[in-house]
Amino acid sequence: MLIETFADLICPWCYIGKRRLDRALADRPGLRVDVRWQPFQLNPDMPAGGMDRAAYLAAKFGGTERARHVYRMIEETADRDGLPLALDRIRRTPNSLDAHRLVRIAGRRGLGSAMADALFAAYFCEGLDIGDHDTLAAAAVPLGFDVQEVKRLLAGDAEVAAVQAADGLARQMGLQAVPCYIFNRRYALSGAQEPASFLPLLDLGAEEPEALSVVAG
Known part of the structure; x- marks a missing residue:
C-alpha cells in the first residue's frame, strides 16, 4: 500500500509522528508498504539563511515563556515515546526547502525515508542547521552519497520545482498543519497519532487498490 507523509523536517510533531508510524508498521510485518515523503513548509516565507x-520562537508563540511551555509538552511526549530530543541545542530555525530537496534526491534511490530520519536526528538531536549545504551533505554520507555530488545538486535547482509543486498542491488540498498521512490516496490521518491509530487504516488500505494519483510524487 502507498502511504504519503506530508511533513516538515523542522516540525517536532512530524518527528514524533514518523516514529509512531514506524512503530505501527512494525506491528504489520507482512504488509508491503511504499512510504513516500511529501514536503510541506511550515514557514514558506522564511529567509533563505533561516533566523x-x-x-523565531518569540515571534511564533508570542514570547519565550509561552514557547518554553509548548516545547516542554513536546519534550515530555518525545520522552514517553523513547525519542531523543535536544531542543535546547538548536540555535537557528532554517528554511527547510533544501532539506526537502535532499529527501527527494535520496528518494530517487529509495532512501527518502532514511534521509528524513537522518535530517530529523541532525536537527532535533544535534541542533544542526539543516538549511546549510555542508550540514546536509554530511548527513547524506552515511547513506552512501558523495559529499561533492550532494553539494553540486543543492547548488543547482535539483528538485526545487518538485518540492514547490508538492507543497502547493498540499495547500490546495486544504492541508494547513502537519503531519498528515494519506493512505492509498483515499484515507487521511492528521497529527502525531498514537501507533494504534494507524492500524485500522493500514488494515483497510491493504485490502484495496490505490486510487488514481492526485498527489505530486
Missing part, C-alpha cells in the same frame, strides 16, 4: 531560534 535566530530565540527570535
Whole structure:
C-alpha cells in the first residue's frame, strides 16, 4: 500500500509522528508498504539563511515563556515515546526547502525515508542547521552519497520545482498543519497519532487498490 507523509523536517510533531508510524508498521510485518515523503513548509516565507531560534520562537508563540511551555509538552511526549530530543541545542530555525530537496534526491534511490530520519536526528538531536549545504551533505554520507555530488545538486535547482509543486498542491488540498498521512490516496490521518491509530487504516488500505494519483510524487 502507498502511504504519503506530508511533513516538515523542522516540525517536532512530524518527528514524533514518523516514529509512531514506524512503530505501527512494525506491528504489520507482512504488509508491503511504499512510504513516500511529501514536503510541506511550515514557514514558506522564511529567509533563505533561516533566523535566530530565540527570535523565531518569540515571534511564533508570542514570547519565550509561552514557547518554553509548548516545547516542554513536546519534550515530555518525545520522552514517553523513547525519542531523543535536544531542543535546547538548536540555535537557528532554517528554511527547510533544501532539506526537502535532499529527501527527494535520496528518494530517487529509495532512501527518502532514511534521509528524513537522518535530517530529523541532525536537527532535533544535534541542533544542526539543516538549511546549510555542508550540514546536509554530511548527513547524506552515511547513506552512501558523495559529499561533492550532494553539494553540486543543492547548488543547482535539483528538485526545487518538485518540492514547490508538492507543497502547493498540499495547500490546495486544504492541508494547513502537519503531519498528515494519506493512505492509498483515499484515507487521511492528521497529527502525531498514537501507533494504534494507524492500524485500522493500514488494515483497510491493504485490502484495496490505490486510487488514481492526485498527489505530486
